[in-house]
Amino acid sequence: MLEYIILGFLMKEEMSGYDLKQWMVNCTSYFFDASFGSIYPALKRLEEKGHISCHEVIESSKFKKLYAITDVGKTYFLNWLEKPIAFSKTKQDHLVNFYFYQYLPNEKAISNLKIFISEVEELLNRLSNQKSDVEKEYDVNQFKFIYSAMIYGVNYYQFIIDWCNKLLKQIEGENL
Amino acid sequence: MLEYIILGFLMKEEMSGYDLKQWMVNCTSYFFDASFGSIYPALKRLEEKGHISCHEVIESSKFKKLYAITDVGKTYFLNWLEKPIAFSKTKQDHLVNFYFYQYLPNEKAISNLKIFISEVEELLNRLSNQKSDVEKEYDVNQFKFIYSAMIYGVNYYQFIIDWCNKLLKQIEGENL
DNA sequence: GAGTTCATGTAAGTTGTTACATGATTCA
DNA sequence: TGAATCATGTAACAACTTACATGAACTC
Incomplete structure (x- = not known):
């Protein structure tokens, strides 16, 4: 590659x-x-x-x-x-961790989720700013695929954050 | 890992x-x-x-x-x-391809996108069925994290499909 | 009795990373 | 003048995959 x-x-x-x-x-x-x-x-x-x-x-x-x-x-x-793209299942390393979180006390799961979220949030912010810069400086229609990849990146990070937050609320709800 | x-x-x-x-x-x-x-x-x-x-x-x-x-x-x-999870940027191999699709004729980009979409759709269907089976057979509250990972998987596939479809429509719109 | 699945394992190749080594140039 | 950045490169290691080899048991 x-x-x-x-x-x-x-x-x-x-x-x-x-x-x-x-x-x-x-x-x-x-x-x-x-x-x-x-x-x-x-x-x-x-x-x-x-x-x-x-x-x-x-x-x-x-x-x-x-x-x-x-x-x-x-x-x-x-x-x-020009050859068709083979979708290669990407390793989502963080899921390996979360998959076994049943073995972790809820408090630890919660704090780790929060740390992870802020980690991804920082990456999201950086890429988001970069995306804004591109929007200002270039005609995004001329860089359709590159710009689409950026949108992918931003939305992908947001997707992970949303998923984590949902899981977080679910565990926190239990602790009450 | x-x-x-x-x-x-x-x-x-x-x-x-x-x-x-x-x-x-x-x-x-x-x-x-x-x-x-x-x-x-x-x-x-x-x-x-x-x-x-x-x-x-x-x-x-x-x-x-x-x-x-x-x-x-x-x-x-x-x-x-219990250690905090380091988010490791996952290689999204398919994005490497799409990133350079500016060098491909639109027709080829469109057909490759369609092939890719149906590829991911098949994975989505398989995982989606698996998810339904789990919902029927188990109390998902007892397997919160495992079940959440499945939701992640399904939504992740759906996210890729949605992104591809958006890009597809954009290119197809140009060809008119 | 032939093919498939179950079950374990190794050797070679792939595709990287990390850490190091080197040296020029720029900047405070 | 000392630290940071620019610039190229190698050696050792890491973490796998692919292809092969072996053999028992099950299934038709």
């Missing part, structure tokens, strides 16, 4: 491994992120396969290895993109 | 590696599943650590290695469970 994401970003413009990481942190980290330890080897592999090409530059007096997608790479990427 | 899930299941009753896999497929696969190739080595590790113990039996004329959680294991599990 990482190699496809890299190709996807390079469809827009050439960039370095460091740039790619920045893009992920700023734009896709709510559904995909990768470490330098996987990005750099991936770039090496993609170059070996001929999907990308590299040229070294000095940009604002900083050494950079800029990677550009090749025609072979473009064909490869688009061929992958 | 796998080792904790195993301990969690063994909190209920002793079972074999095969049983554990069955439980995951039938009960948790919408948010967590593991292969035999990871379950059996995990059981070995847990036994070495003294978190579980094993005894071999013939159950309905079939050889089984039944694992039971030890007191040490129980303490270890509960100690993990």
Whole structure:
């Protein structure tokens, strides 16, 4: 998946491994992120396969290895993109915890739920602000899919918060 | 995470590696599943650590290695469970695809969205039926957390379907 | 008696992360 | 001049999956 994401970003413009990481942190980290330890080897592999090409530059007096997608790479990427998407059941790690909360005293369940909620709320706020910025600065119709992904992210976080709150009220109701 | 899930299941009753896999497929696969190739080595590790113990039996004329959680294991599990849950951003693989759909012709985007929707709809139907069965057979108040997880699963699938349909209508509207 | 399900396990491969190492440049 | 950021990279580890191997029992 990482190699496809890299190709996807390079469809827009050439960039370095460091740039790619920045893009992920700023734009896709709510559904995909990768470490330098996987990005750099991936770039090496993609170059070996001929999907990308590299040229070294000095940009604002900083050494950079800029990677550009090749025609072979473009064909490869688009061929992958047009294939039907297999829904891969995503691990919802937090559900593993909640699933066994029957073994926890209610007070502990409540306090942990509250901590978890505020954790997700912070992520929601950050993404929500980012979404507002995009709405102000860009014509969202031109970035339909990217903007839709943001809406997904915001609504997904909200969904988790709502679910937690419902569960919270249910347990709290019992404690009375 | 796998080792904790195993301990969690063994909190209920002793079972074999095969049983554990069955439980995951039938009960948790919408948010967590593991292969035999990871379950059996995990059981070995847990036994070495003294978190579980094993005894071999013939159950309905079939050889089984039944694992039971030890007191040490129980303490270890509960100690993990009561810690605050770190929200780990789950990779939403399908979003990686949709994020780059600007590079796909609208017709292809539409057909792929439709395929994806029916894929998720099938999962939703299966889980939805399972949920109905649980509602009929059990007192859901006794399995609050397990039942809440099911609601999470159903609503999560529905959320994805709704998001896809919205996006679909938006693209289809453009094609007129 | 042939195929399916039950049951356990291993070896190799996949796909990452974490921690470290290096060095240049920028900024206070 | 010392800390932070920019920039690239590797080695070790982690946590799995896939594919294979084995064999007993059940089912038609």
